[in-house]
């Protein structure tokens with residue numbers, strides 16, 4: 082398995098980052114993650130735009146422009162011999178002399194097998210609990226998933242699959258996915274701020290805008306629990322129905338009509354190469 086490390090391809094076992102890197106010393110790094118289908122990265126342009134925006138927001142210099150990075154990613158896909166894979170583009174704070182000051186960023190791009198949600202996963206949906214938390218720098222895709230990882234034992238105890246963050250009763254996002262609700266009068270709502278702008282979210286918004294009223298705005302937890310349908314979106318989960326939240330069944334607990342329609346349309350988009 083090849084890995085692209087700063088300026089060349091190395092074998093997986095040689096892709097070693099020194100302990101002085103600011104990602105290890107202080108958790109300072111950003112990344113982006115996309116998927117390939119039939120040897121092609123899906124929505125790569127959008128993922129790279131977000132990668133550059135995250136890097137700029139964190140004062141991390143990027144050593145390649147978009148065309149160069151695109152060429153590197155295509156070569157990595159060829160070398161990896163996987164028609165479907167997950168590509169992680171990681172940019173760290175670099176080898177810091179005092180473990181605090183940013184240095185020259187390290188760029189690491191990996192291409193590995195990826196597990197995505199199946200049709201059976203879609204039919205089952207997921208259950209979730211709400212939790213009061215606001216991510217730091219929410220519009221940036223940092224490597225900080227500390228709260229999400231820390232919450233894992235609580236999720237097991239509550240027997241739920243995922244957690245939906247809210248801040249002062251305004252919902253924001255799941256740790257790794259965006260949230261949408263369909264109201265009883267068939268409007269599609271999704272939070273407009275204090276969250277990461279997902280690439281799947283963007284695709285779903287444009288599919289939905291062709292057929293229904295769409296609003297990006299603050300959503301209160303009461304509105305969430307009264308929704309006809311709730312679903313989440315992400316690169317690996319695609320569109321996933323949320324069957325219950327905090328023990329309250331959403332709709333009849335099965336994938337809703339709108340959720341299913343958007344899901345089918347999204348799969349078609351993917352099949353067409355998702356450009």
Ligand code: PDD
Nearest residue numbers: 256257258259277279280281282315316
């Ligand atoms: N998660 N919000 C956060 C905080 C995320 O980390 C992600 C992506 C999303 C959904 O974005 P997208 O549709 O572009 O995947 C929303 C990736 C998949 C992960 O960390 O595994």
